[in-house]
Amino acid sequence: MKDLGNLKYLLGIYVFKSKDVLLLNQRKYALQLISEVGLSGAKAVSTHLEFNYKITSVEYDQYIGSSNDLELEDATTYQRLIGRLLCLTITRPDICFSVQVLSPFIQHPKTSLWEAALRVVRYIKRSLGLRVLLKKGTESTKLIGYYDSDWASCPNTRRSLTGYMVKLGDFSISWKSKSTSQ
Incomplete structure (x- = not known):
């Protein structure tokens, strides 16, 4: 090394x-x-x-x-x-x-x-x-999660859209949005 x-x-x-x-x-x-x-x-x-x-x-x-x-x-x-x-x-x-x-x-x-x-x-x-x-910072160890969904909003498939975001302190560490089947 x-x-x-x-x-x-x-x-x-x-x-x-x-x-x-x-x-x-x-x-x-x-x-x-x-x-x-x-x-x-x-x-x-x-x-x-x-x-x-x-x-x-x-x-x-x-x-x-x-x-x-x-x-x-x-x-x-x-x-x-x-x-x-x-x-x-x-x-x-x-x-x-x-x-x-x-x-x-x-x-x-x-x-x-x-x-x-x-x-x-x-x-x-x-x-x-x-x-x-x-x-x-002092808030850097606080874990917060958000989730949202929108029923049948995809214009092509009429599937529901869902998404989430996870934050550690002030920073996003994970997020995703996806279309789900009904």
Whole structure:
């Protein structure tokens, strides 16, 4: 074994540690993602998804006879982008919901889904400074859990949506939202 000194980078995550603070961010990774997608010159947006944005599957569009939103010819670009966004959620819990909404369509992505994923990247461009900040404190050992559900609210399947979040002190340590069968 070899001592490499204080930890600075780990799996693309910048780590800053002081006496009372631990800071984690992926600014370099986010800048690389923005550049690879080709949005370096694009205008940033203040929200990660449009308000009341309805996402539908290819099967649903075929069922209702809609043909204005075509399936992408090459699904790998969408799959790669969603995978990169998933990696970014480690230090960016603000985009977790958007990525969770876009990821079920990874096998058959449509043009509208690609545009929605690019909007998430444009949101990241606006908020590059966001990071996870962990502080020492007296409340750091208090464990709090939240749970919520919404009956039959998924527009595609009419399944119920549930979600939870667990906090240790002021910091989120676990969260998930999912569609459940009725």
